[in-house]
Amino acid sequence: LTPTPSLPIDVNQNIFEMEYAVRGPIPKRAAELRNQGKTTIPCNIGNPQALGQKPITFYRQVLSLIEEPSKIARERRLKTLFHGNPKGFEGLNERDFISDYVLDLSDKILSYAPAGLGAYTDSNGPLFIRQAIASYIDRRDGVEPSDPTRSDPDSIFVTNGASESAKFIIDLLIGDENDGIMIPIPQYPLYSATIKKAGGTQVNYYPDEDNGWIFNTTTLEESLQAAEKKGIRVKAIVVINPGNPTGAVLDEQTIKAVIDFAMEHRIIIIADEVYQENVYGAKFVSFAKVLGEQKVPLFSLHSISKGFYGECGHRGGYLEIRNSPTADGTNVPLTDIILKQASVSLCSNTVGQLLTYLMVSPPAEGSEPYELFQQEKREILQNLSDKANMIRDAFKEMDGVECFGRIGAMYLFPRLNKLPVGTTDFDYCMRLLETTGLVTVNGSGFGQREKTQHLRIAFLPPKELLQNVLPEWIAFHNEYVNA
Amino acid sequence: LTPTPSLPIDVNQNIFEMEYAVRGPIPKRAAELRNQGKTTIPCNIGNPQALGQKPITFYRQVLSLIEEPSKIARERRLKTLFHGNPKGFEGLNERDFISDYVLDLSDKILSYAPAGLGAYTDSNGPLFIRQAIASYIDRRDGVEPSDPTRSDPDSIFVTNGASESAKFIIDLLIGDENDGIMIPIPQYPLYSATIKKAGGTQVNYYPDEDNGWIFNTTTLEESLQAAEKKGIRVKAIVVINPGNPTGAVLDEQTIKAVIDFAMEHRIIIIADEVYQENVYGAKFVSFAKVLGEQKVPLFSLHSISKGFYGECGHRGGYLEIRNSPTADGTNVPLTDIILKQASVSLCSNTVGQLLTYLMVSPPAEGSEPYELFQQEKREILQNLSDKANMIRDAFKEMDGVECFGRIGAMYLFPRLNKLPVGTTDFDYCMRLLETTGLVTVNGSGFGQREKTQHLRIAFLPPKELLQNVLPEWIAFHNEYVNA
Secondary structure, three states: OOOOOOOEEOOOHHHHHOOOHHHOHHHHHHHHHHHOOOOOEEOOOOOHHHHOOOOOHHHHHHHHHHHOOHHHHHHHHHHHHHHHOHHHHOOOOHHHOOOHHHHHHHHHHHHHOOOHHHOOOOOOOOHHHHHHHHHHHHHHHOOOOOOOOOOOHHHEEEEOHHHHHHHHHHHHHOOOOOEEEEEEOOOOHHHHHHHHHHOOEEEEEOOEHHHOOEOOHHHHHHHHHHHHHOOOEEEEEEEEOOOOOOOEOOOHHHHHHHHHHHHHHOOEEEEEOOOOOOEOOOOOOOHHHHHOOOOOOEEEEEEOOOOOOOOHHHOOEEEEEEOOOEEOOOOOEHHHHHHHHHHHOOOOOHHHHHHHHHHOOOOOOOOOOHHHHHHHHHHHHHHHHHHHHHHHHHHHOOOOEEOOOOEEOOEEOOEEOOOOOOOOHHHHHHHHHHHHOEEOEEHHHOOOOOOOOEEEEEOOOOHHHHHHHHHHHHHHHHHHHOO | OOOOOOOEEOOOHHHHHOOOHHHOHHHHHHHHHHHOOOOOEEOOOOOHHHHOOOOOHHHHHHHHHHHOOHHHHHHHHHHHHHHHOHHHHOOOOHHHOOOHHHHHHHHHHHHHOOOHHHOOOOOOOOHHHHHHHHHHHHHHHOOOOOOOOOOOHHHEEEEOHHHHHHHHHHHHHOOOOOEEEEEEOOOOHHHHHHHHHHOOEEEEEOOEHHHOOEOOHHHHHHHHHHHHHOOOEEEEEEEEOOOOOOOEOOOHHHHHHHHHHHHHHOOEEEEEOOOOOOEOOOOOOOHHHHHOOOOOOEEEEEEOOOOOOOOHHHOOEEEEEEOOOEEOOOOOEHHHHHHHHHHHOOOOOHHHHHHHHHHOOOOOOOOOOHHHHHHHHHHHHHHHHHHHHHHHHHHHOOOOEEOOOOEEOOEEOOEEOOOOOOOOHHHHHHHHHHHHOEEOEEHHHOOOOOOOOEEEEEOOOOHHHHHHHHHHHHHHHHHHHOO
16 A cells, blocks of 8 residues: 555546636735735625624624524513613613514514524525515515515525525536526626536626626627527526626616517526615616516525625525426426425525525614614615725726726726736736735636726725725826836 | 416436435425424434424524624623622523623634624635634544644635535536445435536445444445446545444444555545534544544545534534645645635635534533533433434334444434335335324435335434334334234
């Protein structure tokens, strides 16, 4: 027997070659710099709480009680004692006690889920959570419970973030390298990586940057025809709205174009709508709403990681399916197969599930937590909007930098028109990091039209930080492009 | 444009054909019965808290505080007030307040993870958690920090349960249908399903049931040679210890046999050790300990879902890699590629991560939570052992039922020697469900030697329930096999 200090083994080439820029070389270099004691400002990823955004109080009060249910009765007892003798509780006041609304809600949740957070749930998530999600979707889209287009709890899956939903669908749709999925360029690398891993073909389509990243059926037809010429069967189209990395908010006409296109070519729509609450001024319109009664298969994704909540670490989200296709040659709906996929991991994490429930069940108007909840929500969204504008304003002082689209999501994706010949946006972002500590992601990490260069920046750092670093960035930029 | 009420679409055949018995037809029928108002006893899955097992107090106290960090200071204040005037806190006593140990620990955790639970972490999990895991592994195996075989935090991944770890490895190892992974028969369907989904080949080996499910290299060689004859390249061997579904605890000699075999054939060991704390009387020996300095690649899995904690819903666990192979033709270690795989989902859920930290960091001897923690642990494990014995005793009264192996995990896997000709263990389990409400899983769901029949039962229901249902089962059984 000979020892094998480092056994060579052939691995899955798709996984070996798969790329994931958001956590690629630039963030890795940033980690090295931090280990050397340097300060970096991580704008490479939409991770608001890592940059000081506070969690929504209401959510965390509920989670805290459900993790330790004996605290509900204790809290009621403490409140009674406090109200009987406030002076005996020096240093504490009413605000330091949990509202009856939250205590009652916690009791209600435990009545739905008596085993609490420690038990596996149904693989698609607990029914009461799926019902709450369906009801949220209908309220959002102005759909009555009697409407045939109402959301169906049995077509909803509660998942570990939206990433898991995307994987379920893409893994299921791809049989071999001739199966294609259309994705916008630029796109969020979850899609390119998952298609690559599944062994399928990424079919690019190109939203119109100068026109605010909207597009029409002609754009989509061109892309489809080019793929079909190569023998690719296009099975689905991914749309990210509001956009990632572009941050752009689509208009209703573009959404209609996607639906028409999908209906004509009998393909599935995958609508990544995780930034639906991150619109600043513009209005979000859901694919489900525009779809109405049209029988186009729609898989739409949402997440607790974004919005004003930013509960990334808790990994929660949902997938809603409308007009589920059936597996060819059978009458098995894809919803059934996705349930089987979910069952292999047993269930998504229960705390993420519960946060998803809370996301779709905000405190009722007039209830005790309502005012604080609304205030926190307003402040976070206003703050995000302010910061987006600060950065967009800074672009105006940078030579050859343009940024298009209505602002949404958590990102800006400026085009860098004047990079020195022979340099790439990757080089630029790396130098930007070394010079200012700003961690961004090069446009090539998301895909971009040939001969264009970009970067993506998440507008999440505290304003004070931005105020300091933006002038440094402007100075760096103008020197870099004019060197 | 024609509507497509149910668009047929060809799907990935591996996923379409994949099976997952633990959540298959029998549990589905049980759900129907429950919806009809009938009582069922879910023993189809290792989900202790769904069957009344209480969470460990210490764990939940910490989780509750970390979800809502402002409660730490409030708790300190409340304790001071209580100690100053216990009479002012009628109905509450010292036990109702959180120990300083837990408060201090919570502060410490937040100092390591100042963004709390709401932020994405490093994709392999926070360093302080990986360090705690490494230290736990070394303590468990009696390895000194100076020893070259000590565990390396950079070779550890904190994952969403152990399922995610298994998927990372299997997806990476399988390139096409000629790549094989050896799995024991019977096996936990996570493995067969994941191999099937990845498009690889499941290579069966057969532990010796009558000998307590142990095995030797001859068993493994036979299996390997049969596979090689069919052109299959065997890349890894899965060992589940303690066993699932068998519940059997392997001896050190069997583990040595696996290591010798893996070394000789230059294959990887995947050691599923999630039941390492579920041994009743027998002693658990880890693969890492037996491996020592031998340079065989070892991927070992652990989970917060089992043991005495049973925190299934929180989806936490870890993967530890030793002697990582490199991707063929490169010097890229598999650890790097697994990190990239993990990064596509950004990170595992932070509450599962934190529970994994707590699992490997029990309260110190003599600390305030120590006694209660030990008592809860003892009672849960004793209770599990008692229930396993109650069921094994019942088997003695069932005609032609035999059960082998040292008891471990949460399962018994009796062999049903006298099923009527033409009936299967699936038929038996379905009838058992209809007659007694007991939800078990047929042996064929896990694989079994030809011409044998089994079932798997999780020994988790409360004793009172078992006391009632076991006589019913005995009566059902003896009638069924003698009909």
